[in-house]
Amino acid sequence: MENEKELKIENQFDLICPECGVGNLNGAKNCLVCGKNLEDTIIFLEDDSFDLEITKDAIIEYRKNFWGTNRTGKVNKYNLNKVENVEFGPSSRFIFSYNEKRIVLPLKEENLKKIKKIEEVLNL
Numbered sequence: 168m169e170n171e172k173e174l175k176i177e178n179q180f181d182l183i184c185p186e187c188g189v190g191n192l193n194g195a196k197n198c199l200v201c202g203k204n205l206e207d208t209i210i211f212l213e214d215d216s217f218d219l220e221i222t223k224d225a226i227i228e229y230r231k232n233f234w235g236t237n238r239t240g241k242v243n244k245y246n247l248n249k250v251e252n253v254e255f256g257p258s259s260r261f262i263f264s265y266n267e268k269r270i271v272l273p274l275k276e277e278n279l280k281k282i283k284k285i286e287e288v289l290n291l
Contacts, residue, residue: 183211185220185229210285212278219272221282221289226250228272245270247289255283 180190182205184198191199196206207222218229218238228243245265254262259279261272274282 182208183213185211185218185227188213209289210281212274212281214275214278216273219274219278221285224248253286255279 182191186203187201189200212219220227226245230241232239252264
């Protein structure tokens with residue numbers, strides 16, 4: 168019985184596919200549903216006004232048309248090698264400079280904490 172509890176904890180579907188939104192097992196190479204390659208995705212965060220995917224090479228912002236609704240199709244992509252001056256500002260803001268422009272992304276508090284945890288992995 169104790170082993171069953173441990174197995175349930177280990178097999179969590181925390182890797183969210185940025186393409187279809189389905190949870191996949193951590194370490195999955197491809198999405199169980201749509202087949203998207205997940206190997207480059209470090210983290211995917213669902214937020215109120217956009218979804219944010221951080222890959223090995225980029226920060227990708229998928230805009231939504233209204234608070235917590237469907238995506239608009241507008242995508243902003245920021246190559247990590249051009250991201251500078253990263254800050255974690257007041258009121259859960261993820262702030263950085265990109266091509267000499269200041270980018271401010273308002274995030275849920277729990278999503279900002281997740282980005283702070285992987286900051287070293289990204290070399291920001």
